[in-house]
Amino acid sequence: MKIKNILKLSVLCFAFGNLSAQNPWPKATNTAQPWTRWWWMGSAVDEKGLDKQLTTLSKAGFGGVEIVPIYGAKGFENRYLNYLSPEWMKMLQFTTNKAKSLNMGVDMAIGTGWPIGGPQVNEQDAATKMIVQTYTIQPNEKFSEKIVLKDEKQKNLKTIKLDIVTAYNEKNEAVVVTDKISDDGSLNWKPGAGKWTIYAVFVGKTLQKVKRAAPGGEGFTLDHFSPDATKDYLKTFDTAFGNSNYGVRSFFNDSYEVYNADWTADFKDEFKKRRGYDLSPYIKYLVSDEENEITGRIKSDYRETMSELILHNFTDNFTNWAHSKNSKNTNQAHGSPGNLLDLYAAVDIPESETFGSTKFDIQGLKRNVEDINTKEVPDINMLKFASSAANITGKPLISNESFTWLTEHFKTSWSQVKPEAEQIFLSGINHIFYHGTTYTPADVQFPGWLFYASTNFVPENSLWPNIKGLNSYIERTQAVLQSGKSDNEILMYWPVYDQWASPKGKDMAFKIHNIEKWLHPTVFYENLEKLGKSGYSLDMVSDKMIDEAKSENQTIQVSENGGSYKVLIIPQSKYLPESTLKSILNLAQNGASVIFQSEPKEVPGFFEMEKRRSESQSLWNQISFQQNGNLKTAVFGKGKIILSSDVEKGLEYLKIEREKLTDTGLKFVRRQFDGGKYYYVVNHTSKEINQNIPLNFIGKQVALMNPVNGEFGIAEMKSNSVKVQLKSGESLIIKASETSDNSISKWKYVEKTDVPVVFNQPWQLTFKEGGPELPKSRTLSALQPWTNFTEDAPTQSFSGTGVYTTSFNLKSNKADDFVLKFDKLYESAKVVVNGQDAGIVWSLPFEINIGKYLKKGKNTIQIEVSNLMANRIRYMDQHKIEWRNYHEINFVNIDYKPFDASDWKVQPSGLDGEIQLIPVYYSK
Template identity: 80%
Template sequence: MNIQSIIKAGIMCFVFGNFPAQNPWPKITETAKPWTRWWWMGNAVNEKGLDKALTTLCKAGFGGVEIVPIYGAKGFENQYINYLSPEWMKMLQFTTGKAKSLNIGVDMAVGTGWPIGGPQVDKEDAATKMIVQIYTISSGEKFSEKIILKDEKQKNLKTIKLDIVTAYNKKNEAVVLTDKITNDGSLNWKPDSGKWTIYAVFTGKTLQKVKRAAPGGEGYTLDHFSPDATKDYLKTFDKAFRNSNYGIRSFFNDSYEVYNADWTPDFKNEFKKRRGYDMSPYIKYLVSNEENEITGRVKSDYRETLNELILNNFTKDFTNWAHSKNSKNTNQAHGSPGNLLDLYAAVDIPESETFGSTVFDIPGLRRDSADVQKSDKPDINMLKFASSAANVTGKQLISNETFTWLTEHFKTSWSQAKPEVEQVFLSGINHVFYHGTTYTPADVPFPGWLFYASVNFVPENSLWPHLMGLNSYVARTQSVLQSGKSDNELLIYWPIYDQWANPNGKDIAFKVHNVEKWLQPTPMYKNLTKLSKMGYALDMISDKMIGESKSENQKIHTAKEGSSYRVLIIPELTYLPETTLHHILKLAQNGASVIFQNEPKDIPGNFEVEKRRAELKSLWAQIKFQDQGENIKTASFGKGKIVLSSDIEKGLEYLKIQKEQLTETGLKFVRRQFDGGKYYFIVNHTAKDINQFIPLNYTGKQAVIMNPENGDFGVTEIDNNSVRIQLKSGQSLLLKNTETVDHSIAKWNYIEKTDSPISLNQAWQLTFKEGGPELPKSRILKNPEPWTNFSEDSATQSFSGTGVYTTTLVLKNKKADEYLLKFDKLYESAKVIVNGQEAGVVWSIPFEINIGEYLKKGKNTIQIEVCNLMANRIRYMDQSKIQWRNYHEINFVNINYKAFDASEWKVQPSGLDGQIQLFPLYFSK
């Protein structure tokens, strides 16, 4: 069924089309639409500007905004508003009121710039680090030094204190001397014999301040490990918001980018309470990088303590505070030194982040190596930490900061954004936030205010008229991905203790930007990659989550509202807590299936090692394996089964876990379940077109294809549990497979035959509709070609905006079922108008659109409104020394964080190029 005529433009501001009653698409809510991070530069906003900006975003198909104040533009200082001041709160209240009238949502950051911090963070609550000073003392020698802090930046801080003093001899025998230090730093101790090394640990401050802070948001970053620091910080928001949430849906906290914060004033006591022993005799092992067992054990305990502190003293308190305001909270856990799965799971909306661009095999997808990040590439398994945490604990929304530094400024097309956001969806994420949109006052000329790391989702972008194509695609896709719940069948354990036992360094930050160090080399990562490629759907699980899971009817149920899984995989590891093994065996006892890639070698940590090690071995000995040959051992354990094999695939085959064979074609998928059926989101990122029956693990009694690009839908052909799919390279679709049959839904239109194409390589008129710096002259073209080919007209080289190509086509007859208009090359997107009627927007690969319903026998007028990149106009401005970069702090940089200069850029091709053809199509009957 074709519904393009019903929803020509896709998303409307208030309502998403008016579908017929049998329409299978879920309702498009404000949450299903894409949201955008909304930078308030200098907080220089006013009601008139906010009204216009929100209305414009709404009309473009956005469902919400996330307010993040940052540094401002020079020359506008008199318009700055201090963060959380009464005037700022007035602007916030106007924003949420206007947004409500437009039916869009508002989130806001609990701070300005990043990481979290501000003027309310005094030095007591500021991010804290341990400072270690080393001394030597020998028997018979007078120790005249004072054990006082030497760091000039720190010594005058009232918050500095001496935490631990421990001496070691050559045999590594330890004597704790903390209580032997007088108030003036004198040491009241002498060794009986030998030479001793003294380690003195002071509580210091990182002195890091908020990066990119907005007016009123400047100050120290927060000590995430201190409960008092978190509570003190949020009191400022209590005062500003009083008893209202001002219409904020969710309070947002950006990624943990607190550098050198590895201590907190009460750490020594917290460590003893949580780990069961005093760390003072072991401080040498914490601050050294010695490759020995005790160093790894002490550091593991230290890192586990940091994890518990940030989880309990910041993340959970942040969640509880947001709930006290009748709002939700959103948190980016990555970058922190804690268990990302537990940290993501402790908030309402876990949020991940993509940074840089991915290499795809899609022919024609532009990717200039000079315009992309050299090192950062989004990793789908990194994204899965957030979606796994949500799926395991039953959270409906998983968000993502999407498109950060996708390409160089002004060179990102919507066709480049599509496969990137599809990879985000394939990771299980279903609530994307574009990065991002900058508020710009009406009197600021082109290109308006811009944020240095964003794709510019702003009205000043010359591609803005066609953004609805991308936004409607995202909205339809997310409407499905936000329905029901995840349908992944496998759980894989994250052996974080293998990471925490690393003898090098102190805290370990699990960052997006260094996955090649901490994630990609691990057996878990290799299993995730291999099994996903084979067609298995997986989530990751933590020790804490395993402890909270139950098994029933041969399924593992991870939470009250969480998903259920068929198998728990324990990848190759060294360390496994005996408590975790106990919980795993309990799950098996009650019917769960478990695969171990190897026998756990040891317990982590330095407390009661021998006792706990013996318990681990005793628990393992309860499993009575039978050798099945071919690298597989199995055991019945209570109602469940346990498999031991280094080859996870063999273990899954033994347990009769069926993979999705569709991945053998190169297709990718993510699956959702709902009452009475399942959804499949299927993407073709291969270089080839797919036209065949694809086997599915679940087809139901009826399968309906849904096209997220234009909203079309129809009943598929099913043969022997396989669904017929026609997907060109770069395309995607959704399948709704149900146990009920709706006879009112028409059959899907499969293309069975294509007649010889009608070439439109003929005369076209080229005019210019809108853009700048000036409109080029109109001209008649012998064949369609880019307007940038006409270098004799300087205006064509500097123009960014919309060019309109117009021609006529005489159709002798109209016998085909459909007519497909296909562009060979398109720079960058186009609105197609046939006989005065809008047929839709062509914005993604393959550059084609069905226009049959708008054609008529005889003469037809075809208009192609093409939008190009902003790049050529920016190039012109830099060549002409027109000032447009005028910001405080970071005054605009390129993708390599060097000073931005477009004056040497090549002119970017703009307009139509190559063959334009009309293909008569015939559908199966």
């Protein structure tokens, strides 16, 4: 290996001097540790099993669990516990008591499976939809047909009612005839001349039931738009919990996946109260997909009403109820037909979700197309809806359901998890929940019980011996990201009315699974992408938040505990409410800076449209723009308003600086604390970064902190820049402080390396733990994976830990340090040098500092490699060994087809290529 290729060594390789010095790491609580969604299959849990698994999770570095009961395993029905039954509540109490003794937290879902619902949801409270039937009356024809519901599935329901009946002639003139319908459905109305079409709207039920329900959780899904339905639903929990919260930190509600729920019993009255007019004469436009202005405006008003109903009738009530229990609540707003920002902001812990695998440019990162879902790719800007709402309103924790379907089952390594976690952190999220961990009784054999959509963060996973490496990394990173508060400087308005005005469909669900339809094609998204890559930090803001915002000292603040922002950007859009424009101008009047990408074109909605258009135009005409190069600028009260199609030009004019470190390809997220700022910096490029990077804030002293191993040191500074050395795939925390601490040693930068020692001597390979059986030990003349020995059947089926051992003579140990560098590692390893634990190698680049464990002369190295579960599962399927036997969906592959690993290729396992020991010398 050429010397020039190893000069820029990993941050993992840096020694940081005296760790007993003043530690710059913030103190980590259990919320800084990763939590995991804990599937209770059939709620077939017992005290012994709960105790064992919680203890195992605690030792592995987990800070808490989120209980979600789910369908059960066949053959264990006699162990099932009904959800919220006295027996179930006893297990919950045991869980929270045990967790408390381990300094762990416990959250729980307010339902089983998803979306929420259950036996307490009666017909009245069940998810509701509008059922529309049309009838035609020809000229001079007596209409004798009865207007009654024809849907056979709905006929026997007691709550079905006729809500609206409106007749339209060929000129689209409407006559509401709801009160002209007799109890038997007869129409007591005679139309005028011409052909008429009658639209009859019935209040129906979706009949959707809880998906993947646990025993005792089966039943209809909830009508989220009804306050009575929400309160009725939560009464069941009041009965079960009494005056106690049973030690539950936060009650969790999963993503909104209620299909076809587009109405509620009193929707017509709520619409009139909120929008100012009766919807009945316009029902034709609501159910039409015609591309015309009135259709879009009626649908915009309808969708805005839906948004307000789910916010006030479900989300606010859910939050208030959790608080009445002295607990918090966690909610996934995505998927719902509401303004996501307002819904996320209305709870204590907004939660987003990632699904699928991201393509990173990191050297050596595995991403086999056959093992991923190519249709679903996590999007950092989708994640920012949750973090924006939290940052603006001052919520300290933003959670994420992480790594759902990251790869095909049993093929996910911890090195693949890390960059996905980093992307979540870069979005501003700071409280990761693994998806997930399944409770398994002690008498269930490998691989234990498993949930069909999870990455398997279970003790039965053959990678489990090294999960502490991943968990410690997340703990250190989240300890920083949960400190202080977000330091984003820009607010960008989300023009939700542009979406709501679409003439297609009725309700509009903002799902993570269809962002290519509602998010990606927008100018709003284009701005998010462009500004993010340019080095600007921003949060998205809603109309409601703008209305609540105040401007003081040239900054914008929505909540007393939330962030302070330097500028508000209104991206190019078609619709902007006049009330929002008025609030924007009030902010400018009081000192705020505002950038409009284009002049407001239209007001949304139908009611008093001309009056509101005129008001909007009058407001806009108050601004006296002057041409200023490519920009139009105006002083407005104490503030400034810029009009520019190029948003970055506007930001430059306002002297709002971007972080130029992104020019190197590095990504970052920034936090502020009393006395300084944290920068969390990640290298997801394919190249090494070994240079000074500029920072907008330097302070008096900069410490560099390595979240992989916890080491730290004082950085070299030059002007307004900091020297960093980051290999592809590495991350770093930069702590810039306004005060100095002379007790912290200098960061050790790699100045040069010497000729590496290449381990080309024989190795001993033995097997420590795993199955289905341990392969035989052997001596290797050259380093290679144990799966190369195809003649030895157990090597092809083994999942577990193999130990590679060798000895070598070190002529001199006078280098500042030595780096053990792996060429290929399948998949993670514990390194033991001369009998001492030197650490875990689990993430790219596969390197570790071992200098302090070496001695002159003879040294012994053991590398304990843990591989994927895949080969053992392949063996089990080939030999028809039953391991998946669940009710409901049972177990599926990444394409939701029946799972079968029998035709898989053997996954390489162990070590391959060269292992080098590289002498390192640090700058003095």
